[in-house]
Amino acid sequence: MTVTVEPANSAQQKGLKRGALGLISSTVIGIASTAPAYSLASTLGFVVVAIGLQAPIITILAFVPMFCVSLAFQQMNKADPDCGASFTWATRAFHPRVGWMGGWGVLAADVIVMASLAQIAGQYVFDLFNANGIGHHASSVWVLLVGVAWIVAMTWICYIGIEVSANFQKALLGIELTMLTVLSVWALVRVGNGSAPVGHLTPSLTWFNPFKVKHFSDLVVGLADMLFIYWGWDTALNLNEESKDAQNIPGKAGIYSTFVLLGTYALVILAVQSFAGIGSSGIGLGNGNNVNDVLSILGPAVFGHSTFASILSHLLLLMVLSSAAASTQTTILPTARTVLSMSVHKALPNVFAHTSKRFLTPTVATVSFGVVSIGLYVAMNFISAGHVIADSIDALGAMIAFYYGLTGFSCFWYYRKQLTKSVHNFFVQGVAPLFGGVVLWLILGWAFWYYWNPENNYTHVKVFGREIGGTFTLDVGTLLIGVMLMITMNVARPAFFRGQTLTRDSPTLVTADFGIEPQATS
Numbered sequence: 001m002t003v004t005v006e007p008a009n010s011a012q013q014k015g016l017k018r019g020a021l022g023l024i025s026s027t028v029i030g031i032a033s034t035a036p037a038y039s040l041a042s043t044l045g046f047v048v049v050a051i052g053l054q055a056p057i058i059t060i061l062a063f064v065p066m067f068c069v070s071l072a073f074q075q076m077n078k079a080d081p082d083c084g085a086s087f088t089w090a091t092r093a094f095h096p097r098v099g100w101m102g103g104w105g106v107l108a109a110d111v112i113v114m115a116s117l118a119q120i121a122g123q124y125v126f127d128l129f130n131a132n133g134i135g136h137h138a139s140s141v142w143v144l145l146v147g148v149a150w151i152v153a154m155t156w157i158c159y160i161g162i163e164v165s166a167n168f169q170k171a172l173l174g175i176e177l178t179m180l181t182v183l184s185v186w187a188l189v190r191v192g193n194g195s196a197p198v199g200h201l202t203p204s205l206t207w208f209n210p211f212k213v214k215h216f217s218d219l220v221v222g223l224a225d226m227l228f229i230y231w232g233w234d235t236a237l238n239l240n241e242e243s244k245d246a247q248n249i250p251g252k253a254g255i256y257s258t259f260v261l262l263g264t265y266a267l268v269i270l271a272v273q274s275f276a277g278i279g280s281s282g283i284g285l286g287n288g289n290n291v292n293d294v295l296s297i298l299g300p301a302v303f304g305h306s307t308f309a310s311i312l313s314h315l316l317l318l319m320v321l322s323s324a325a326a327s328t329q330t331t332i333l334p335t336a337r338t339v340l341s342m343s344v345h346k347a348l349p350n351v352f353a354h355t356s357k358r359f360l361t362p363t364v365a366t367v368s369f370g371v372v373s374i375g376l377y378v379a380m381n382f383i384s385a386g387h388v389i390a391d392s393i394d395a396l397g398a399m400i401a402f403y404y405g406l407t408g409f410s411c412f413w414y415y416r417k418q419l420t421k422s423v424h425n426f427f428v429q430g431v432a433p434l435f436g437g438v439v440l441w442l443i444l445g446w447a448f449w450y451y452w453n454p455e456n457n458y459t460h461v462k463v464f465g466r467e468i469g470g471t472f473t474l475d476v477g478t479l480l481i482g483v484m485l486m487i488t489m490n491v492a493r494p495a496f497f498r499g500q501t502l503t504r505d506s507p508t509l510v511t512a513d514f515g516i517e518p519q520a521t522s
Contacts, residue, residue: 014083014241014344015355015362016337017161021243025170026236026250030257032169033232033334035327036264037176037295037320038120043229044269045291048278051222052286053201055269057208058219062226063262066233068436069404070258072411073237074251075429079414081246084341085237085334086407093410096347096497097486102410103342104482105403109231110335112395112474114373115380117328118147120293124321125150127296128314144381148374154328155370158336161359169330172322179319180264182312183295184271187302191274197301199277199284203270220446224397227443229265231400232327233257238334275302295320332369339365346493346501394451394458394471399478401444408437448472 021029047055073085082088086106091099122143157168190196191203206212213219236253243249273285276298280286283301290297299313340362343352354364411433419430451472454460459470490497 014340014353015357015360016083016242016340017360018242018246019244021239021249023249023253026239026243026253027256027260028169028173029239029330029333030233030236030253031260032173032176032323032326033235033330034230034257034261035117035176035232035323036229036261036268037180037323038117038327039229039323040180040265040268040272041293041295041320041323042116042120043225044272045285045287045294047222047225048273048285049288049291050218050225051213052278053204053207053273054210054213054222055207055273056266057210058213058222058226059265059269060208060262061210062223062230063258065436065439066227066230066404067255067258068432069408069440070233070254071428072408072433072436073234073254075433076407076411076414077237077240077251078247081240081243081250082341083238083241083337084345085234085240085338086403086410087338087342087347088345089410089414090406091345093414096499097490098406100342100347100486100489100497101479101482102403102406103338103347104479104485105399105406106338107335108478108482109396109399109403110331111369111373111376112399112478113331114151114328115377117324117331118150118373118377119143119381121150121321121324121328122147123293124296124317124324128317128321144378147377150325150328151370151374151377154325155332155366157329158332159356159359159361159363159366161361169326172326175315175322176319176326177264179315180268183298183302183316184267187271187275187298190302191271196275197283199279199282201274201277203274207270207273217446217450220443221450224394224401224443224447227397227400227404227440230258230261231396231404232330233261234404235330235334238337241337272298293320332366332373335369336362336365339369346496347489348493395474395478398444398447398451398475401440401447402479405437405440405444408433408435408440412437448475451475 044055047058051058076089077085080088080092084103087099087103089099090102122140122145125146126143187196191200210219213222233254236257237250240246240250272294276283276285276294278284278286280288283290283297285294296317299316300309303309303312303316339348339352340355342348343350343365352362352365352368355361356363412430415425415429419426450456451469454467454469457469457471460467461470461473462468463473495501
């Protein structure tokens with residue numbers, strides 16, 4: 001008989017609503033958080049430019065470390081279903097300082113991505129009403145204003161309740177997956193019957209050969225970009241304390257999400273690459289004019305120009321818009337809960353621990369994240385001269401690799417004393433999480449090296465008379481800000497960094513003997 005030990009720091013103690021999410025809702029949120037349509041629209045062009053026809057195999061290769069890390073999330077969640085997720089787990093496995101930086105990695109990645117989410121949402125609102133000139137003008141003030149309004153609207157939805165958010169996600173994800181499937185099947189049918197436009201390609205097994213990538217650096221660029229399109233399923237783990245079975249449902253939802261994403265991405269990338277080709281003109285995926293958004297131009301090309309085709313094309317635009325909406329919302333949800341957990345555990349000021357008695361959601365944390373996101377979005381829009389999407393996606397790869405990899409290492413180290421007790425423990429709690437962490441941190445290190453060179457960036461920054469890459473500056477600057485804030489919190493909140501706020505009764509246990517065995521018993 002299995003006995004479930006309730007966490008000492010429960011959802012009720014944090015002011016959250018327990019039992020609000022089942023397996024389906026959690027999985028939907030996990031998938032929706034990655035925003036498949038938005039991610040493909042804003043990333044596929046960059047991947048094709050980097051690696052050419054090998055995009056399908058890169059999709060599969062990037063899945064491997066993601067799946068390994070999803071196992072790490074699942075196993076750590078069984079030991080400690082705390083909404084702080086990576087923050088609490090790294091704290092428990094290693095040290096409060098390591099955990100604090102893990103939490104900062106989550107916050108940084110989520111804040112950075114909000115800029116590109118808002119930009120895509122703003123563009124597609126105008127595209128939906130055929131105002132393409134406004135929507136795709138890089139420095140459009142109207143797009144900026146709509147993007148800001150979008151963040152405000154999604155912040156409000158997250159504020160009024162987790163169940164409202166979950167039901168909203170189901171509707172948005174239904175539109176998204178349906179239209180991605182229709183687009184892919186329609187495109188493949190036209191390739192098969194010979195009605196695809198000039199430049200189309202016949203699917204080939206060579207597309208699944210990674211050794212066809214010309215340079216190793218191109219391979220790593222592709223993998224780093226693909227991390228972005230898979231990133232987000234861990235939102236289900238940040239909502240663990242609001243699940244019906246906090247120790248099991250979120251972990252399963254995270255793993256199921258990665259497999260659904262693999263199937264979706266493999267189908268769409270194969271179909272779109274076959275139909276559009278990788279040429280540098282027209283609808284080709286290598287066309288630099290379309291690299292920020294490869295899906296909006298494919299609607300008329302794939303569906304044609306009849307009345308019914310126009311409806312489908314607009315549904316395609318609505319799909320990407322709903323995808324950006326879903327991801328905006330599910331970016332706010334986990335960030336607010338990470339901040340809430342950090343505040344409850346005395347790693348951040350107490351004000352962020354406030355929750356709504358009516359809606360049972362984080363209040364200050366949710367609103368603060370919306371405000372900070374708007375500020376960064378406006379700043380990036382002007383500083384990067386319209387290259388919001390390119391800059392933020394390139395910078396995101398490093399942040400994702402940082403905290404995902406750290407979670408993999410945390411799982412391996414936390415369970416290290418149990419790895420030899422069974423084959424399951426050895427591979428699921430040890431080998432897979434460690435492998436995922438190593439691969440992701442190798443990508444992290446390579447990204448720092450690659451984006452140091454200003455020629456590999458969209459923007460340049462001059463530091464002490466030397467030009468360096470804008471992406472490198474954003475990544476390293478973000479981590480340095482995290483270190484400085486951690487030092488500040490160490491002075492202001494010393495109890496957490498000494499391990500005094502986490503008692504032996506708490507599942508987020510910190511003692512001098514790292515690697516404590518799980519609190520759950522059987």
